[in-house]
């Protein structure tokens with residue numbers, strides 16, 4: 001990299017070359033490899049090899065832009081933008097932004113651009129401050145820097161004394177991209193669980209969760225209005241045919257009085273609207289899955305195939321804080337956390353899946369966050385929440401969930417196990433009419449037994465109607481059993 005400091009002392013050519021070589025180890029080592037290769041095989045062979053490599057790279061880019069970008073594109077782009085954009089204009093722009101100082105001899109000192117990292121939407125400039133400067137000097141001219149480099153926005157991070165990172169947002173892929181809702185298909189193939197489409201990623205591809213293998217449990221974090229609802233409803237919509245067929249049973253804890261999921265209560269297997277009934281649902285969930293674990297264990301089955309007999313038991317907990325941090329008693333909180341941790345660790349093979357949402361992904365609220373293999377960070381209130389949700393260092397790799405603008409609900413960074421970086425994605429928006437359509441669809445097949453039935457339906461005993469409001473604490477154990485195992489079979493017996 002060219003030395004951008006303007007100094008009064010002059011360098012001898014040999015010293016300057018030596019310093020340049022020390023500062024550019026990659027260029028020097030590339031030259032050290034290429035030069036002997038040219039001597040050995042000749043420049044024509046080298047040119048042909050380079051041509052083939054460029055052709056292969058271009059084809060890869062055309063055929064699969066996201067994987068190309070992940071493994072090669074971002075490195076090439078960072079290299080190219082560093083030289084062609086940032087380094088070329090560095091001195092000019094920093095002088096124009098008043099970001100230079102001088103030393104005791106009058107030499108002008110300019111902050112040094114050490115490295116550039118690039119993602120599809122963001123560039124990060126790693127900068128060593130000049131002597132006499134403080135991070136606030138850069139922070140004060142961020143808008144000017146953004147405008148000078150034609151970026152949409154800029155933000156500052158202090159990495160260590162004397163070093164800062166400036167994140168420049170180059171593009172917003174979701175400005176123009178329509179995100180269609182998944183269609184309500186009739187296909188009930190279990191393989192659908194491998195590809196539960198919820199939205200689109202920044203490359204325009206469908207973004208899907210794999211509930212069979214990779215995305216067993218999902219943690220969603222986002223401040224109020226960030227669009228957690230569209231993720232959760234999008235997931236349910238994509239699972240609709242399997243819910244209708246009884247291959248997926250949905251247990252919902254919506255401790256905010258059922259405000260988010262109340263409209264869908266007819267399609268749920270269990271539905272709790274406060275922390276006490278939420279705990280009862282959690283207890284029942286673990287009891288059912290423990291029993292299944294024992295039963296399948298006795299039969300020597302190691303992994304249950306999802307079916308109407310051994311359905312995927314999907315537990316959705318909206319606003320986890322109400323169950324783990326703001327519950328009425330400490331013992332309820334401790335019990336819920338123990339049951340949740342147990343569910344996250346023990347029920348993979350017997351079909352237990354958990355999706356939990358929270359506004360604050362702090363240790364108090366989600367002490368077991370490491371047990372969620374997939375984490376999704378929507379707009380977050382604080383930058384520190386990003387790593388709390390996605391994992392240590394993920395924000396530094398470009399997951400700026402705290403920078404997602406208010407006007408883009410549903411946009412998030414998804415971090416799945418096995419990937420270092422998070423992917424920027426947006427869920428499709430589910431309007432009230434779509435929820436009504438979904439409920440109608442899932443409850444029309446017969447496998448889902450509605451929690452509430454129209455008035456006058458004798459099939460359901462009054463005690464079961466509105467069971468979610470039942471105070472479980474005051475019931476004897478055998479009464480809880482009776483309510484908990486109310487299903488299609490019981491109903492038939494009863495009608496007969």
Ligand SMILES: Nc1ncnc2c1ncn2[C@@H]1O[C@H](COP(=O)(O)OP(=O)(O)OP(=O)(O)O)[C@@H](O)[C@H]1O
Nearest residue numbers: 222223224225226227228229230409410427428429
């Ligand atoms: N994917 C989306 N695309 C476009 N708009 C959306 C999307 N998701 C949500 N919205 C809009 O944002 C609003 C808030 O979304 P939502 O209720 O899902 O947020 P939330 O994170 O669940 O908030 P809270 O925690 O307060 O319940 C919605 O009413 C809707 O107008």
